[in-house]
């Protein structure tokens with residue numbers, strides 16, 4: 001029997017937003033999100049660290065969850081500028097993104113570093129949203145499935161379970177490019193990721209799998225119809241309440 005998984009639409013605001021914009025966006029999502037009335041749908045927003053507190057307060061009392069965009073592998077210590085998973089949990093976060101391709105590229109994060117971060121998230125009681133995805137050169141040379149299987153195997157900690165882990169497939173070439181992967185490409189990648197999850201995680205059939213990369217209101221519906229796509233990790237379109245909510249509204253009810 002196919003697993004019935006809750007859907008998740010997550011907004012990754014990246015390094016965008018000052019307090020006024022962030023507050024107004026969070027308030028709109030908290031107010032309008034619950035009116036979508038799609039059963040078994042979770043909404044998550046991941047603001048920059050500077051806005052986490054403000055956003056947690058803005059969505060308080062609503063079902064909207066808040067997450068960080070990264071965490072350090074250690075719980076505390078001499079790591080100037082970093083933020084730990086317990087710090088995010090302390091602010092009211094329930095999720096944290098780890099291993100986003102922008103962090104892998106900008107900060108040289110390796111699979112083993114991502115795995116340590118995900119383990120730290122789990123230890124702090126957070127759900128880790130583990131990101132993987134191939135570059136254009138890797139796709140063009142036919143390495144996509146090997147690359148994502150390797151990234152996933154390397155980035156999943158022992159502590160991963162269906163309750164504390166979400167996997168986001170984000171082809172690097174589709175991020176911020178306006179060029180999203182085709183439904184065939186997404187279907188093939190998600191099926192391969194599901195196979196790895198079934199091998200490596202107890203209850204791997206229940207781990208939620210998101211697609212990310214130029215998800216917009218006009219392509220969300222077709223992406224959500226792909227088997228093993230349980231939602232989206234949305235960048236640019238998550239900065240406009242109308243677009244983010246339109247993407248959420250495209251989730252099949």
Ligand code: 13P
Nearest residue numbers: 012175176213214235236
């Ligand atoms: P875009 O939706 O802007 O392509 O970003 C996707 C992404 O990186 C989400 O984490």
